[in-house]
Amino acid sequence: MLVSVSPRGRQGIRSITQPAWQGWRVDVVVLGSANADLIVRVARRPGPGETVLGSDTEILPGGKGANVAVAAARLGASVALLGAVGTDANGDLLLDSLRSAGVATDRVRRSPRPTGTAYITVDEAAENSIIVSPGANTDLDVSDVDLTGAKVLACSLEIPVPVVAHAVRTAVRTGVRPVLNLSPVTDFDAFEGLDPLVVNEHEAELLGGDPAELLALGPRSVVITKGGNGALLATPAGVEEVAAPQVDVVDTTGAGDAFVGALSAALADGADLSAAVRLAVRVASKSVTARGAQPSYPTRADLDA
Ligand SMILES: Nc1ncnc2c1ncn2[C@@H]1O[C@H](COP(=O)(O)OP(=O)(O)OP(=O)(O)O)[C@@H](O)[C@H]1O
Numbered sequence: 001m002l003v004s005v006s007p008r009g010r011q012g013i014r015s016i017t018q019p020a021w022q023g024w025r026v027d028v029v030v031l032g033s034a035n036a037d038l039i040v041r042v043a044r045r046p047g048p049g050e051t052v053l054g055s056d057t058e059i060l061p062g063g064k065g066a067n068v069a070v071a072a073a074r075l076g077a078s079v080a081l082l083g084a085v086g087t088d089a090n091g092d093l094l095l096d097s098l099r100s101a102g103v104a105t106d107r108v109r110r111s112p113r114p115t116g117t118a119y120i121t122v123d124e125a126a127e128n129s130i131i132v133s134p135g136a137n138t139d140l141d142v143s144d145v146d147l148t149g150a151k152v153l154a155c156s157l158e159i160p161v162p163v164v165a166h167a168v169r170t171a172v173r174t175g176v177r178p179v180l181n182l183s184p185v186t187d188f189d190a191f192e193g194l195d196p197l198v199v200n201e202h203e204a205e206l207l208g209g210d211p212a213e214l215l216a217l218g219p220r221s222v223v224i225t226k227g228g229n230g231a232l233l234a235t236p237a238g239v240e241e242v243a244a245p246q247v248d249v250v251d252t253t254g255a256g257d258a259f260v261g262a263l264s265a266a267l268a269d270g271a272d273l274s275a276a277v278r279l280a281v282r283v284a285s286k287s288v289t290a291r292g293a294q295p296s297y298p299t300r301a302d303l304d305a
Contacts, residue, residue, distance in 0.1 A: 026104065026149035027268035028072050029176075030261075031082040031167050032065020033137040033158035034098075034108070035116040036090035037293075044123055054121070059090070061097040061294055063116055063137070064156040064183065067254050071261025071283065071297045072154070073102040077268055080104040082144060082167075083159070084136040090115035091136070097294065107146055111136035116158075134158065142166040147176050154264040156181040156257075157188070165190035177267055180219075181260045182207070194219035196233070196273065198260055201226050211239055221273055225259055225284070227252070233277045242277050244285045254293025259284035261297070 040054035061070075069081040081103050085091035087110050094115060098105050114135040121129045140159050145167045147153055153171040155164050155178070164180070165188065171178040172193035181198045182188060185206045191197060197219040199207065204224045207214055211234035214222040222234045230244035262283035266276035283298060290296035 026080045027078045028069075028152045028154055028264045029080050029082055029107070029147050029150035030065050030069040030072065030103075030264070031145070031153065031155040031159070031164065032068060033063035033116055033134070033156070034061075034066040034081065034083045034085050034094045035063035035118045035132065035134075035137070035158075036060075036093060037062035037118045037120055039120045039122060041122045042124075045121055045129055059093065060292060061094050062118055062254070063094075064158050064181070064257050066094060066098060066103075067257035067293050067297075068154050068156065068181075068261040068264070069098060069103045070101040070294045071258045071287075072265040072268075073261075074297045074299050075262060075265045075283065076300060077265035078104075079265075080107050080150075082107045082140075082146065084109045084111045084139045084144070086111055086113055086115035086136045088115055090117065101294070107144070109139070109144060111139040113139050132158070145170055147171060147174060150176045151268040152177045152179060152264045154179045154181070154260055156183055156260070157186045158184070161186055161188060164188070168194065179260065179264050179267065181256065183256065191218035194221075196221035196223045196263075198223045198225065198263070200224070200256055223263070223273075223277055223280075225256060227255075230281050230285075231259070231277055233273060235273070240274055240277075242281045244281050247285050247289050249288050251291045251296065252288045254296065255284045255288050257293060258287040258297050 037060045039058040042054040046052045065083050069079050073079045116135045116137040117133045119131040137159050140163045153176050168178045168190040180194050185203045224232045230242045233240045259280045263276050263280040266279045286298045287296040
């Protein structure tokens with residue numbers, strides 16, 4: 001019999017008569033965007049019709065979906081990303097970086113459209129201006145939603161809303177725990193069963209502000225992240241605040257994605273929501289002590305160091 005070995009080395013020998021991913025353990029399916037972040041540093045931003053010279057271009061893997069997937073995988077979760085990238089070099093780069101973080105990419109479709117790209121200008125005051133060209137991310141379709149094997153579905157909103165709504169409803173119907181980071185805030189109507197709905201303070205304001213108002217939208221639980229003040233967890237039973245540790249902040253890029261990745265990994269591992277939020281705060285607060293999004297995400301060993 002022909003056999004193949006799991007790339008994570010955990011599951012031993014598997015028959016190749018099945019698609020490879022069906023034989024591997026998947027704890028967390030992340031549905032979301034994958035972008036190449038093209039970063040250029042400038043003394044100041046150009047005005048209309050003006051040209052300025054900038055630094056060499058830095059190309060980093062990004063996009064909320066890819067960030068969340070990498071954050072969860074770094075903590076030891078078995079993760080598959082459900083997404084789309086182009087057939088271009090940036091698509092290769094994103095797939096390589098996901099795989100090297102241990103994320104299964106079998107559910108990432110190659111699209112004829114260009115890979116999603118974020119054009120990021122950073123000025124001397126470290127202020128960002130960002131243009132996102134979603135490209136292949138907008139190509140995702142409800143027929144791409146495949147939650148096989150998942151304990152937890154983690155999704156965010158940089159991809160078509162109907163796909164996210166379909167994935168959440170499929171998760172609820174099939175007993176997969178849905179976690180939604182409603183970022184950016186978008187017109188959305190599939191809150192029923194979310195456990196939790198995750199938003200930052202700004203997004204919470206846009207949805208009504210008060211945890212009770214967010215719970216009234218229909219999720220089973222709500223988590224509001226509060227930057228350096230940690231996070232708040234609300235269920236119909238009450239509210240719990242989790243303080244963030246005092247850290248030397250270097251770069252907060254991707255902190256929210258680190259939070260969602262860690263939360264999803266912990267929930268898939270059987271933690272209750274309160275314990276999962278406490279871990280997520282620790283992980284996200286660690287991530288702000290290093291530059292970049294994905295490069296700053298800690299492993300379990302980093303957390304204990
Ligand atoms: N200054 C900080 N000090 C310590 N922890 C922080 C700080 N800023 C963010 N964090 C950690 O990151 C988590 C998420 O931060 P935040 O609420 O700013 O999310 P966000 O707005 O989605 O982040 P971003 O948009 O930067 O990715 C917080 O709950 C906290 O654990």
